[in-house]
Amino acid sequence: MTDSDDIALADHLTRRRARVSTVSAVLFMASMATSINVEDGSTRPQIFHLVAWVIWAAVLVTMLAIGGGLGRSRSVRGLMNDESTRANRQHAMAAGFWAAVFAGLGLYLFNLLSPLTAGEAIRLIMTATVATALFQFGKRERESLADD
Amino acid sequence: MTELLCRLKAARTARGWTQAELAEQVGVSRKTINTVENHIFVPSTTLALKLARALDCPVEALFSLAD
Numbered sequence: 001m002t003d004s005d006d007i008a009l010a011d012h013l014t015r016r017r018a019r020v021s022t023v024s025a026v027l028f029m030a031s032m033a034t035s036i037n038v039e040d041g042s043t044r045p046q047i048f049h050l051v052a053w054v055i056w057a058a059v060l061v062t063m064l065a066i067g068g069g070l071g072r073s074r075s076v077r078g079l080m081n082d083e084s085t086r087a088n089r090q091h092a093m094a095a096g097f098w099a100a101v102f103a104g105l106g107l108y109l110f111n112l113l114s115p116l117t118a119g120e121a122i123r124l125i126m127t128a129t130v131a132t133a134l135f136q137f138g139k140r141e142r143e144s145l146a147d148d
Numbered sequence: 149m150t151e152l153l154c155r156l157k158a159a160r161t162a163r164g165w166t167q168a169e170l171a172e173q174v175g176v177s178r179k180t181i182n183t184v185e186n187h188i189f190v191p192s193t194t195l196a197l198k199l200a201r202a203l204d205c206p207v208e209a210l211f212s213l214a215d
Contacts, residue, residue, distance in 0.1 A: 002171070002172050002174075002175045002176075003172075004168065004169075004172050007168050007171050007172050007177065007178055008168070010177050011168075011177065011178050011179065014177065014179055079176065079177045080177070082176045082177050082180050083176070083180060083189075083191070083192055083195060084176075084177070084179055084180040084183045084184075084188075084189045085177070085179070085180075087189055141179075143188065144179050144182065144183045144188055144189070145179050145182065146182075146186075147182065
């Protein structure tokens with residue numbers, strides 16, 4: 001049997017995680033949209049912007065993979081990542097995979113018309129992948145939490 | 149795909165339990181109980197057996213296949 005306080009805390013943290021996932025996806029996409037040409041020679045140096053973006057992407061992917069709850073008890077972390085959450089995460093990651101595939105195909109075609117740098121292409125594919133996975137995870141978690 | 153009929157909500161409410169109370173008994177989140185009851189999520193065999201044990205009924209009383 002699990003402690004009722006842990007159930008309530010996990011419920012609260014799960015709701016917050018769902019909101020944060022959706023907001024993070026939007027912000028991550030917005031960040032990409034506002035920094036399309038930072039790799040251009042004319043706009044250098046933008047190294048800090050790019051390093052910050054890489055760190056942000058790594059943090060988001062890590063949070064998606066482990067599900068948060070850091071600093072909480074093992075019981076609360078277990079409740080936050082029980083089987084319905086793992087199923088939602090699996091669906092979200094599959095959606096991210098398809099986003100990567102279609103982003104890659106789209107960018108390849110776009111590159112035939114207007115050449116892209118490798119850096120731009122990688123960042124666009126990463127943005128599509130991570131933002132889609134986060135958005136899907138947040139959406140599915142919110143649907144799971146909705147009372148009937 | 150064969151449809152799974154779920155009578156978890158009826159069994160839980162017959163006991164007078166909230167979703168949180170059943171979650172506490174089974175050791176899962178309230179969200180997982182909610183998703184099973186709302187047909188969003190099909191539980192694993194392990195979880196189905198745990199739910200049946202918590203509600204003191206056979207698993208077939210909670211879940212069955214639509215004919």
